[in-house]
Amino acid sequence: MVLDVEKAARWIHRLNGKIQEQKQYLTDLDQAIGDGDHGINLARGFQEAANAISANSYQDLGALCKDVAMTLIGKVGGASGPLYGTAFMKLSMAWKGQKEIDREAMAKGFKDALEGLKMRGKAQPGDKTMIDVWEPAVAYMAGEGPLNGEELASVAKEKMEGTKELEAKKGRAAYLGKRSIGHIDPGAASSYLLFSTLAEVIGE
Numbered sequence: 001m002v003l004d005v006e007k008a009a010r011w012i013h014r015l016n017g018k019i020q021e022q023k024q025y026l027t028d029l030d031q032a033i034g035d036g037d038h039g040i041n042l043a044r045g046f047q048e049a050a051n052a053i054s055a056n057s058y059q060d061l062g063a064l065c066k067d068v069a070m071t072l073i074g075k076v077g078g079a080s081g082p083l084y085g086t087a088f089m090k091l092s093m094a095w096k097g098q099k100e101i102d103r104e105a106m107a108k109g110f111k112d113a114l115e116g117l118k119m120r121g122k123a124q125p126g127d128k129t130m131i132d133v134w135e136p137a138v139a140y141m142a143g144e145g146p147l148n149g150e151e152l153a154s155v156a157k158e159k160m161e162g163t164k165e166l167e168a169k170k171g172r173a174a175y176l177g178k179r180s181i182g183h184i185d186p187g188a189a190s191s192y193l194l195f196s197t198l199a200e201v202i203g204e
């Protein structure tokens with residue numbers, strides 16, 4: 001078992017805590033190449049998601065992820081709400097009826113989530129979006145080697161930092177063209193928080 005209902009709830013609560021702490025940082029990143037609301041959007045959405053899962057007790061990872069998805073879709077505007085909402089909806093479908101999952105099932109859920117993100121946003125790696133973190137993090141999870149939480153977090157961190165050098169091809173930052181170069185993508189930064197928090201929780 002790498003993830004069960006209790007760990008998944010811990011993941012969402014801890015991720016919410018980090019997003020609240022880094023709300024200003026995420027907003028500053030989005031101020032540089034977008035409209036300056038990424039931290040505000042996610043802080044609102046993940047607080048509501050944390051509240052929603054606290055109000056319930058779950059026997060099913062699918063049901064927990066579905067409540068997170070519905071809350072994010074309902075409460076977070078902009079590009080990131082529907083994207084993160086889609087990702088959690090795909091996790092909920094992959095993990096439906098499961099109280100706990102092994103690494104293979106975890107990787108399957110995240111593969112489906114990544115597919116969902118790509119279908120919805122039409123972004124590819126290199127477009128300076130959250131996909132630049134999701135793709136390598138999911139590839140690591142689905143890979144052959146042993147699953148090491150620190151390694152997963154460091155893959156996500158490196159790729160998040162790598163978005164600084166990229167020119168945005170999708171989302172609001174794409175309007176800036178080459179002027180988007182030199183700034184970390186806000187959605188890549190929030191996705192790093194998502195994967196580094198997951199990495200911590202699966203290692204506990």
Ligand code: ADP
Nearest residue numbers: 038078079080121123129130170171186187188
């Ligand atoms: P908005 O741009 O609508 O204000 P946010 O600021 O909350 O929404 O989120 C911006 C982030 O969403 C970007 O930094 C990027 O990572 C992600 N994003 C935007 N468009 C796409 C897309 N088409 N595919 C994947 N990710 C995207």
Ligand code: MG
Nearest residue numbers: 034035037038
């Ligand atoms: Mg924005």
Ligand code: MG
Nearest residue numbers: 035037078079
């Ligand atoms: Mg916006």
